[in-house]
Amino acid sequence: MRKYTRTHEVGKVAVSQPALTSGSGIVVIEPQFRPEHGHADAVTLLDPHGRLAPDAASVMDDAEVGAALRLMLFGRVFDRKAFSLQRQGRFGTYSPIEGQEASVVGAAFALDPGRDWIVPQYRELPALLRHGLPLTRYLLYHFGHPLGGHIPEGVNVLPTQISLAAQLPHAVGLAWGLHQQGRDGVVCAFVGDGATSEGDFHEACNLAGVVNAPVIFFVQNNGWAISTPRERQSAASSLAVRAVGYGFPGAVVDGNDLLAVHAVVSGAVDRARAGGGPTLVESVTYRIGPHNTSDDPSRYADTEALEDWRNRDPIVRVQRYLEARGKWDEAAAERVRAEIDAEINAALEEAWQVSPAGNEALFDHVFLADTPRLADQRRTWAKEH
Amino acid sequence: MPTMTMIEAIRHTLRGELDRDERVMVLGQDVGRLGGVFRATDGLQSEFGADRVVDMPLAEAVIVGSAIGLAVSGMVPVAEVQFLGFTHQAFHQIGAQLARYRFRSKGRFPMPVTIRAPFGGGVRTPELHSEALEAQFVQSPGLKIVLPSNPADAKGLLTTAVRDPDPVLFLEPLRGYRLVRGEVPQGEHSVAFGEARMAREGTDVTLVAWSAAVQVAEKAAEKLDADGVSASVLDLRTLVPLDAEALCRAVAATGRCVVVHEAPLSGGFGAEVVATIQEGCFYSLESPVARVTAPDAPYPIGALEEHYIPGVEQVVTAARRTVEAIA
Numbered sequence: 001m002r003k004y005t006r007t008h009e010v011g012k013v014a015v016s017q018p019a020l021t022s023g024s025g026i027v028v029i030e031p032q033f034r035p036e037h038g039h040a041d042a043v044t045l046l047d048p049h050g051r052l053a054p055d056a057a058s059v060m061d062d063a064e065v066g067a068a069l070r071l072m073l074f075g076r077v078f079d080r081k082a083f084s085l086q087r088q089g090r091f092g093t094y095s096p097i098e099g100q101e102a103s104v105v106g107a108a109f110a111l112d113p114g115r116d117w118i119v120p121q122y123r124e125l126p127a128l129l130r131h132g133l134p135l136t137r138y139l140l141y142h143f144g145h146p147l148g149g150h151i152p153e154g155v156n157v158l159p160t161q162i163s164l165a166a167q168l169p170h171a172v173g174l175a176w177g178l179h180q181q182g183r184d185g186v187v188c189a190f191v192g193d194g195a196t197s198e199g200d201f202h203e204a205c206n207l208a209g210v211v212n213a214p215v216i217f218f219v220q221n222n223g224w225a226i227s228t229p230r231e232r233q234s235a236a237s238s239l240a241v242r243a244v245g246y247g248f249p250g251a252v253v254d255g256n257d258l259l260a261v262h263a264v265v266s267g268a269v270d271r272a273r274a275g276g277g278p279t280l281v282e283s284v285t286y287r288i289g290p291h292n293t294s295d296d297p298s299r300y301a302d303t304e305a306l307e308d309w310r311n312r313d314p315i316v317r318v319q320r321y322l323e324a325r326g327k328w329d330e331a332a333a334e335r336v337r338a339e340i341d342a343e344i345n346a347a348l349e350e351a352w353q354v355s356p357a358g359n360e361a362l363f364d365h366v367f368l369a370d371t372p373r374l375a376d377q378r379r380t381w382a383k384e385h
Numbered sequence: 386m387p388t389m390t391m392i393e394a395i396r397h398t399l400r401g402e403l404d405r406d407e408r409v410m411v412l413g414q415d416v417g418r419l420g421g422v423f424r425a426t427d428g429l430q431s432e433f434g435a436d437r438v439v440d441m442p443l444a445e446a447v448i449v450g451s452a453i454g455l456a457v458s459g460m461v462p463v464a465e466v467q468f469l470g471f472t473h474q475a476f477h478q479i480g481a482q483l484a485r486y487r488f489r490s491k492g493r494f495p496m497p498v499t500i501r502a503p504f505g506g507g508v509r510t511p512e513l514h515s516e517a518l519e520a521q522f523v524q525s526p527g528l529k530i531v532l533p534s535n536p537a538d539a540k541g542l543l544t545t546a547v548r549d550p551d552p553v554l555f556l557e558p559l560r561g562y563r564l565v566r567g568e569v570p571q572g573e574h575s576v577a578f579g580e581a582r583m584a585r586e587g588t589d590v591t592l593v594a595w596s597a598a599v600q601v602a603e604k605a606a607e608k609l610d611a612d613g614v615s616a617s618v619l620d621l622r623t624l625v626p627l628d629a630e631a632l633c634r635a636v637a638a639t640g641r642c643v644v645v646h647e648a649p650l651s652g653g654f655g656a657e658v659v660a661t662i663q664e665g666c667f668y669s670l671e672s673p674v675a676r677v678t679a680p681d682a683p684y685p686i687g688a689l690e691e692h693y694i695p696g697v698e699q700v701v702t703a704a705r706r707t708v709e710a711i712a
């Protein structure tokens with residue numbers, strides 16, 4: 001006979017445990033897997049002052065860290081530009097990266113653009129640039145121009161994913177296919193903490209474990225999914241612990257620490273390349289800005305947490321690190337900012353030169369060749385629209 | 386020419402395609418060891434290996450979604466969804482992802498993916514297995530929608546599907562799997578999409594159908610013939626692309642038409658057929674076009690199926706009414 005008699009404290013929640021009564025009395029059956037097993041401290045290499053942890057060494061050399069810093073700054077500068085253009089009506093909805101620069105760039109620098117693939121969500125511009133996506137294409141996408149969806153041949157990036165988590169099954173299939181063909185590419189899929197609640201996240205992780213796909217699920221836990229906080233997405237104490245349930249390793253990393261993110265993702269890449277299969281990496285970071293250009297965080301923001309995270313700025317951390325090594329100063333910062341401005345402006349000029357798409361673009365690439373109906377409609381639209 | 390059942394023709398074709406092109410992969414639930422719950426893939430795993438004929442976890446969205454990624458990697462996936470009723474679990478991957486990958490990427494990522502699923506009911510599966518959802522997928526532009534009614538077409542159309550550079554939803558008549566037999570050409574045999582097949586020539590009324598409803602229409606035509614009504618039967622074979630020309634030609638030839646389908650009436654593909662007819666050959670019509678369909682009710686549990694699925698008698702009645710009507 002099964003009775004529910006005892007309660008246990010698990011975190012703050014009281015949970016009833018099933019118990020069995022036997023002839024001699026009550027026998028308590030403890031579940032073998034318990035939620036508190038799922039906690040791990042995030043891996044950190046650089047402290048907020050940019051000091052390397054004792055006994056740690058950076059895998060990235062100074063030149064690489066400098067290049068990564070430049071890309072992080074690019075993200076920050078581009079955010080400002082995109083907001084201002086959006087407010088002028090010259091740019092579509094944009095999701096800023098502020099606060100997440102180390103997370104995105106650290107992961108990107110662990111990949112080899114020549115053979116590895118990035119499967120993005122939508123908040124990863126610097127990673128896409130590092131992987132070879134021309135900025136102009138990205139701008140066109142945000143102008144609403146269909147050419148923005150065209151990723152040039154040879155750039156190993158899948159389309160931006162707006163339907164949350166739907167990219168994850170694609171990432172697994174791609175990794176699986178590469179592996180089956182004996183190619184040594186690894187796939188890094190980006191996904192938000194909110195999107196990990198989707199069924200596609202589960203199905204993708206599950207399949208990845210079964211086929212041992214060389215894929216990294218890189219979860220950017222930025223604390224929020226629009227206005228919904230992380231704790232409303234899952235009762236699990238970490239998102240990375242779920243990996244265990246899929247039969248592969250998970251890691252939690254300080255997402256505001258470039259060197260730590262790079263080190264953890266590099267480890268996952270090496271393992272995947274060597275045939276060791278998937279890894280789930282949870283990069284713990286914070287969305288400093290609004291969800292996107294249409295969002296109003298004043299309705300839900302946690303100002304205290306925000307202040308706290310501002311003090312852990314990922315860019316400042318790297319700047320301090322390089323300053324201490326004599327590789328960065330105010331003059332360098334100014335020079336880089338000016339270069340970034342020029343780069344963005346040049347790309348904007350180029351994108352603005354692209355002729356607007358005509359209505360034929362509604363029909364192009366629906367299929368390789370138009371069906372008779374589409375061909376008819378193409379003619380009608382050409383004449384009457 | 387050998388005679389085969391539907392299921393044998395499908396297996397024979399999959400075998401041929403796996404053999405022809407090593408990029409072809411078959412994936413789905415129970416397709417490997419078991420050879421599929423209907424045995425469509427029987428023996429394929431032992432012949433081509435577990436890497437190419439893959440037993441997948443029980444998760445429809447990732448069966449379709451991983452096929453997308455496999456296609457990006459250069460493979461040619463043929464994914465099976467065990468029952469059409471479970472494409473609901475994969476609908477976002479089919480309609481929002483697979484169907485528009487080429488379009489969204491301006492041709493960078495074509496999707497040579499085939500999704501096979503049994504279509505319709507009539508074999509008393511447990512609840513929620515059987516469905517006739519073709520119209521739902523027709524409203525997902527970027528997919529080709531193929532519904533063979535006989536073994537020869539199953540081979541010809543499946544061959545075309547696997548080789549097509551765009552995604553194809555290949556819907557197989559569930560109750561025809563073992564029931565429908567026919568001659569199947571050996572060797573190379575493909576049937577182009579968008580070419581309807583005149584299954585029977587007649588002069589008084591044109592019955593339009595696809596999938597298992599073609600057999601219903603053919604039986605109805607035989608009965609009508611005994612009563613002195615000569616019916617032709619047009620098998621559309623593919624809804625996307627639609628052979629609107631053949632449809633209008635066949636209807637104009639008799640001036641009368643009955644559309645038969647297994648999906649509910651409202652918003653069914655029959656409505657599209659009727660609209661196409663009135664746009665293309667309105668002035669040849671002698672009477673209003675009739676529809677014989679399932680009711681606007683959910684696909685029911687087993688013992689009700691015979692009332693749900695359009696039957697021969699209903700088609701005969703509708704055809705007679707159409708023929709007797711004076712325009």
Ligand SMILES: Cc1ncc(C[n+]2csc(CCOP(=O)(O)OP(=O)(O)O)c2C)c(N)n1
Pocket residue numbers: 095123162163164165191192193194195196220222224225226287291
């Ligand atoms: C399937 C789906 N549901 C809802 C939305 C609307 N939506 C867009 S972004 C977003 C929040 C996403 O949060 P998260 O995954 O944590 O990523 P973040 O935006 O914080 O980077 C929502 C609900 C969507 N795009 N897709």
